[in-house]
Amino acid sequence: MKLFDKTKTWIAGLALAALAGCGGGGELPPASAGGQGPVYGTTVSDFPVLVGEPYTINGRTYTPSDPSHYDEVGLASYYGDELSGRPTANGERFQPSGISAAHRTLPLPSYVEVTALQTGRTILVRINDRGPFSDDRIIDLSIGAARQLGIVEQGTAAVRVRRVQPIDSDRARLRAGQPAEPRLQTSPQLLAALRAQFERGGGVIPPATPSPDAPAPSGRAGVDWQVENEPQAATPPPAPRSAPTATGSYYVQLGAFSNAANAQRLASRAQNLGTVRVVSAGNIRRVRLGPYPSQAAANQAQSRARAAGFGDARVLRDTGR
DSSP states (O other): OBEEOTTSSOOGGGOOTTOTTTSSOOEEOOOOBTTBOOOOSSOOOSOSOBOOOOEEETTEEEOOOOOSOOEEEEEEEEEOSTTTTOBOTTSOBOOTTSSEEEOSSSOBSEEEEEEETTTOOEEEEEEEEBOOOSTTEEEEEEHHHHHHHTOTTTSSEEEEEEEEOOOHHHHHHHHTTOOOSOOOOOOHHHHHHHHHHHHHTTOOOOOOOOOTTSOOOTTOTTOOEEEESOOOOSSOOOOOOOOOOOOOSEEEEEEEESSHHHHHHHHHHTGGGSOEEEEEETTEEEEEEEEESSHHHHHHHHHHHHHTTOTTOEEEEOOOO
């Protein structure tokens, strides 16, 4: 995390070199538009988009830019609660639990997809700060983003960072400190190509291992995992055990997807909330909790889901679909 002053120069006496996430220290000038820096406060906005002037740290000059396409592999690190509440490079207050990051040159704010090359998991992240300033890293994640990506235990991880233009609802969730909708899992072919690109640069990617930050796998003990009306394979498998009959009238819908992998990923994240059902109707897969015997019980489940980060959770009446 790199903080700014009004002089647009680094203040060596305020170095933060001990921070694991940023790998170097000092204070940056505020990114500015028309000569005026942002007002530090609680407002979080995507406008104006600030590029900023060139700046120097540890003898190296960085020139912010606004590329229409940015796609790079390298190491990610993260920072935790040390700078909670301090101003970021575009004047917002740093929230460790939010899904944000620091980048040396991309505009503030920018949105990027970050993919862990060890696992293929991809998340959407909002760039609102400058850093990291260690040559072997390309992005510093907040601890909230690192936890969502599943790299907290590793400290650093091989990643792909790709600039994107997300939909307004995902932007709003990230501005509010909440995770965006789950991203598409990286295909095995693309993941292999990205790993090869990283390793050509001298990096090493260890085999994937279960992470305490990762969503629990489906079929976990104590969770009733139900998939209804899934398309049949060309050669039908043996008949599955019948799912329990729904007896309630209400459910909580967490999301709807045209992509089965996205639906399954969201369902895996929600397993701690109770019975998860992936219900298919045509090409749409709906991820639901329940059923619940009353609207009051469903409202309570909705509150728990939203507190757990499922901001789009809504109560619907069971129509039998």
